[in-house]
Amino acid sequence: MDTSNTPPATATPPVEDQRVWKAGRLEPMPIRKLPDAPPSVHVLGPTVFLVALGVGMGESYMWPRLVLLFGPEIRWLFLIGVTLQAVVMLEMARYAMATGESIFSGAARVFKPLMWFFFVVAVAVYIWPGHLSAGAAAFEEITGIPWMVTAIVGLVFVGVVFTLAKVIYNLLEVALSLLIGTLVLGTAVVAAMVGSWSDVVTTITGMFSFGYLPPEALSAAWFPVIVGACAFAGPSGMQQMWYTLHLRDSGAGMGAHQPQIRGLRHAGEEEERPARGFMFDTSDPAEMAKWKGWRRWVTFDALLLFWGITMLVTISFTVIAQAAVRIDPGVRTVIQGDDREVALTAMSNAVSSAGSSVLGVVFLGFIALIGLNATLGLFDSFSRGQADMTFHFIPGAKKLGMSKLYAIFLWGVILFGILILLFGPADGPSGILDTLAFLSTFAMGAYCVTLLLVNNRMLPKPIRPRWWSNVIIGFGAVFYLGMLFYSLFAYGVVVG
Amino acid sequence: MERRHSFELALPGASIGAVAGAMAGGLTLVAGAPTGLAAQAALALATPLALFGGLFGVLVGHGVLRPGTFGPAGLYWMAAFPLSRVLQESVAGVGMNDGVLPFLAYQAMVGLGFAIGFVWLHERFMPYWLSRRAAVNPLAAELLGVYVRYATTVRAGKKGSRR
Numbered sequence: 001m002d003t004s005n006t007p008p009a010t011a012t013p014p015v016e017d018q019r020v021w022k023a024g025r026l027e028p029m030p031i032r033k034l035p036d037a038p039p040s041v042h043v044l045g046p047t048v049f050l051v052a053l054g055v056g057m058g059e060s061y062m063w064p065r066l067v068l069l070f071g072p073e074i075r076w077l078f079l080i081g082v083t084l085q086a087v088v089m090l091e092m093a094r095y096a097m098a099t100g101e102s103i104f105s106g107a108a109r110v111f112k113p114l115m116w117f118f119f120v121v122a123v124a125v126y127i128w129p130g131h132l133s134a135g136a137a138a139f140e141e142i143t144g145i146p147w148m149v150t151a152i153v154g155l156v157f158v159g160v161v162f163t164l165a166k167v168i169y170n171l172l173e174v175a176l177s178l179l180i181g182t183l184v185l186g187t188a189v190v191a192a193m194v195g196s197w198s199d200v201v202t203t204i205t206g207m208f209s210f211g212y213l214p215p216e217a218l219s220a221a222w223f224p225v226i227v228g229a230c231a232f233a234g235p236s237g238m239q240q241m242w243y244t245l246h247l248r249d250s251g252a253g254m255g256a257h258q259p260q261i262r263g264l265r266h267a268g269e270e271e272e273r274p275a276r277g278f279m280f281d282t283s284d285p286a287e288m289a290k291w292k293g294w295r296r297w298v299t300f301d302a303l304l305l306f307w308g309i310t311m312l313v314t315i316s317f318t319v320i321a322q323a324a325v326r327i328d329p330g331v332r333t334v335i336q337g338d339d340r341e342v343a344l345t346a347m348s349n350a351v352s353s354a355g356s357s358v359l360g361v362v363f364l365g366f367i368a369l370i371g372l373n374a375t376l377g378l379f380d381s382f383s384r385g386q387a388d389m390t391f392h393f394i395p396g397a398k399k400l401g402m403s404k405l406y407a408i409f410l411w412g413v414i415l416f417g418i419l420i421l422l423f424g425p426a427d428g429p430s431g432i433l434d435t436l437a438f439l440s441t442f443a444m445g446a447y448c449v450t451l452l453l454v455n456n457r458m459l460p461k462p463i464r465p466r467w468w469s470n471v472i473i474g475f476g477a478v479f480y481l482g483m484l485f486y487s488l489f490a491y492g493v494v495v496g
Numbered sequence: 497m498e499r500r501h502s503f504e505l506a507l508p509g510a511s512i513g514a515v516a517g518a519m520a521g522g523l524t525l526v527a528g529a530p531t532g533l534a535a536q537a538a539l540a541l542a543t544p545l546a547l548f549g550g551l552f553g554v555l556v557g558h559g560v561l562r563p564g565t566f567g568p569a570g571l572y573w574m575a576a577f578p579l580s581r582v583l584q585e586s587v588a589g590v591g592m593n594d595g596v597l598p599f600l601a602y603q604a605m606v607g608l609g610f611a612i613g614f615v616w617l618h619e620r621f622m623p624y625w626l627s628r629r630a631a632v633n634p635l636a637a638e639l640l641g642v643y644v645r646y647a648t649t650v651r652a653g654k655k656g657s658r659r
Contacts, residue, residue, distance in 0.1 A: 174620070177616060177620050180613075181614075181617035181620070182617075184609065184610075185512070185613035185614065185617070186516070187609075188516075188577075188610040189516055189519055191606055192581055192603055192610075195606075196598070196602060197598035197601055200602055200605060200606075305612070305616075308609075309612055312609040
């Protein structure tokens with residue numbers, strides 16, 4: 001620990017450690033004990049949220065489509081995108097587990113307007129219920145129930161469940177675990193039945209064709225789509241930042257010293273929430289040993305669960321898509337168009353025509369499942385993030401309590417969503433669509449920069465990131481922002 | 497009695513395996529495939545997956561496999577999943593057009609992915625099931641102890657100071 005910031009330790013340790021860690025201009029963090037880490041290879045972890053948010057349209061649709069259009073060699077960009085996200089996840093976890101604070105608080109410690117930037121971006125990008133449409137449309141294909149009905153019922157259902165829940169985190173972890181477990185098992189079974197060794201070999205070898213970009217990809221029509229797909233490889237937009245809130249609520253590292261958010265019905269039972277995080281004694285070898293245990297735990301989460309499941313789902317869907325084209329070459333022409341739902345239906349029909357079973361329905365079922373995952377995950381995450389920033393940084397908000405703030409944002413986004421579904425364009429007004437897409441990808445470049453600043457300036461030296469980790473995150477900033485601005489200036493369009 | 501105790505440990509894994517195997521077949525029915533064909537395909541996969549899923553639970557209960565770990569489970573399903581698929585193909589499939597070796601290699605690869613989903617769900621269901629059976633099943637009580645020790649580690653942290 002950097003002793004310049006902390007009073008010297010006394011010979012006899014006091015009952016209550018009076019030392020503090022000063023980080024930025026905000027209130028210093030008291031020194032507290034780091035809890036013991038769980039077994040490093042234990043499966044259960046808050047990564048379930050990232051997987052739920054991350055395994056979305058990028059994995060199930062955008063990348064399989066690019067593979068069909070440009071060949072499996074294009075997947076080297078996906079490999080970079082997902083690996084980058086795994087490192088980002090580890091670095092986000094570093095700050096959250098060391099302090100029990102969200103990355104938003106970390107950003108505020110560096111420079112408050114930086115945090116408000118993310119607050120505004122979240123509102124601008126995530127209040128539109130567009131992500132629901134694909135899942136609900138797939139459900140309509142299977143059941144015939146109009147997608148708007150499903151979407152509105154889904155919105156209200158999410159609101160009621162989260163309002164009645166005693167501890168929201170626990171409920172959501174169980175619900176998402178079951179959904180994702182089913183998704184993973186199901187995609188594996190379907191991929192096993194429709195795919196072949198050659199499909200999977202071309203899919204995997206394509207991931208190592210670094211630098212491959214066919215001429216047609218470098219066009220105003222497709223380059224922005226590739227930029228969008230890179231941003232959507234794994235969790236896109238601000239989802240990695242929200243992961244720090246789930247880590248805190250799961251009790252990871254110093255998050256153990258923070259209470260969990262309760263549903264509105266149980267808001268009265270909420271424990272007193274500290275105004276800032278905590279730090280452990282990084283000069284104590286025993287504490288550092290526990291810290292290494294926590295790092296092993298989160299690394300397992302990042303590599304196997306996040307990286308592994310994201311890879312598995314996208315490989316499975318790519319294999320299914322390749323099988324679809326083999327069965328019906330007409331699919332290739334359909335997916336060149338912009339209409340996502342038509343393309344998904346075409347892929348589903350082609351898979352169905354395999355004859356041995358009606359796997360097309362299974363395919364659509366998974367798209368619906370992905371839509372439900374995203375709805376649960378995004379609404380919770382958005383409300384959690386905005387409530388966290390409001391609680392800590394808007395004067396007077398503490399009086400309301402975290403549970404009520406969470407409920408206000410949750411029902412706000414649900415009611416807005418219902419109104420937009422009934423009376424407006426679900427993705428947002430077409431005039432600002434480009435701006436929203438730009439903001440989403442821009443936020444990813446911005447959080448890489450924020451992460452570098454927070455971890456390297458706000459944490460004690462012994463637990464700061466290694467140089468190679470900083471290089472990768474720095475590369476992430478250049479990767480997202482570079483591709484985004486290149487697309488903007490070279491072709492005059494942002495992400496597709 | 498010992499056999500019955502082991503059998504009880506097999507139930508969560510067997511259920512997950514059966515559901516996974518039946519998933520494709522069940523949805524096939526929804527979409528209007530002939531009932532007999534769909535049922536045959538579902539049963540041919542659900543049965544071996546349920547058996548292997550159950551065996552997994554028994555091996556965990558007897559300490560051969562450690563609960564909550566992925567490595568051994570991954571290796572287990574890399575062998576068990578291809579075997580299940582071979583059985584399904586031989587009963588209700590269209591044959592192995594690519595040849596036996598590429599087929600097995602591909603299925604083993606998918607089996608690794610299947611293992612992630614299986615372990616994920618198994619870790620969810622097993623502790624609940626064990627807590628119901630622990631009073632009358634010493635094997636379940638012992639295994640529940642392992643899960644409780646893990647939960648205690650996590651909860652102990654939550655009792656820390658919040659001031």
